[in-house]
Amino acid sequence: MADKKRESPKVSIPEIPPATLYKYMTEARIEVISNRKIRFTQPHLLNDPFEVKPVFRDLFSKSDFEDVVKAGLEKIIRETGVLDLDNPRDEKKYHEAMRAIENKIRGGDDALFTMMNDASPRLEESFRRQTEKKIAILSLTEDRNNLLMWSHYANQHFGFVVGFRSDHRFINCTISDSDEMRRPRRVIYRNDRPRITNRALSMEPDLLFDTLYLTKSIEWSYEKEWRVVMPSEDRVDVKPQKGGDVLLYDAPHDAISEIVIGARASKEFCVKLAYMMRDTPSLHHVRLYKAATSYERYGLDFFEVRYSLSPEAMNYDLFSPRRKNPIRQAAQRYSHVF
Known part of the structure; x- marks a missing residue:
């Protein structure tokens, strides 16, 4: 039948992280070992000003809206069985419905989409505020032998690196198969900032999560980052600090597999x-x-x-x-x- 030529939805295959993921730290962070707590940082307090800031522009285009409506209708048809798409008569009805959707949307008033797109900056600001309140990020790496990271994050090799077991409940504690947080995720490096459109919003949840929370500039690729995104409410302690609260999470000793002291410590x-x-x-x-x-x-x-x-x-x-x-x-x- 004709719909077999349509592209299958993209599905993200979960990656298995390396056995050990590393955190570069300054000497002062030895308290992570002694206190068994580690900071997860809100996106707006990270060192990259583009962190978790997708572009909300042209969110509502006619073509994207058409694709979303068609995909929604097809999903309903398949789930309810109201039409048998292997039956030529039902397949004809299906294509007639799709053409009717095309004509209705393409012949609609552009003013509606213009008005909706004018609201994109407000949606972007709302997303940013909610993200600041609801999530915190632990940035890790698969590489303990990165000279730049030793300089940038471990006080010019005077600090240390902690290796955490990637399978430990400390950073791998999903509460369901659909939980996109609470586990190590590889960061994706791109030249362009991710754009949020109707088409993006119709992605599979894991791919949308990748777009929103795991995408960074290609210039950061040397870090080979894996990150763990946690709900802010999962924190065990909060230290008020000027510029933004410090959110602390449990980091038990049995989550640690190795520690490396810097060359200039x-x-x-x-x-x-x-x-x-x-x-x-x-x-x-x-x-x-x-x-x-x-x-x-x-x-x-x-x-x-x-x-x-x-x-x-x-x-x-x-x-x-x-x-x-x-x-x-x-x-x-x-x-x-x-």
Whole structure:
């Protein structure tokens, strides 16, 4: 039949996130470990001024409105069985109904659509205000070895990175199969800002969610971001702050799989974090690493810190110069010759 040539609706296939997702932090954020709470940030307080700001323009065009009405009618027909589209007689009635819709909409007064589009800026502002009140975002990444992010978010390599289990209920706690929030979602990078039209509003819920909350400029693609969107009402604490409240959510220790100390972290900070982990039984499963600048490339090497052993072993792992220096390695390899 004729309708077989029509495009099938696009359906988003849920992506499986990496086993570990990372959060870059400054030294002051060590309280995330000690207090077991982490901030989820309202969109308007994030560092990207375009965050969750789709374009509401030409929301009501005749062609989009026509598509929405047709899709709605077809859905009703299929769900109710009022017409059998495999029956030639019913198929003819179906196409007659579609042509009638086309003629009615295309012959309608443009003033109605002009008036509706004039309201788009108000709809955009209303969406922005509601978003500020109702959701909060935790930005994570799949990459712990990103030099720019170490500089931008971990105080120029003086801070640290926490690796969270992506399957833990802390960030993966959907309440139903249709829940688009409460789980890690990969950010989509585009050259153009998403536009909200009638056609967009008729998308499958997951695709509309991607458009509204997961789309950023291509210039941010180096971050390889995965984000978790949570309802603001799920927070466990609020800290009033000038410019916007800080919303805190539970971050239990068993959600953490690893911690990486920055290459330039102070001795005081290294010792403080390592001793905190040693003295906190609920952190004993967490692997601790110390980052060091690579000798030959623009990158970092990571060395595990044995914080559960003697202070001497811990201090050696934290402070010994163990970068992969080929000259030092060669000297060690052939030391027996001299």
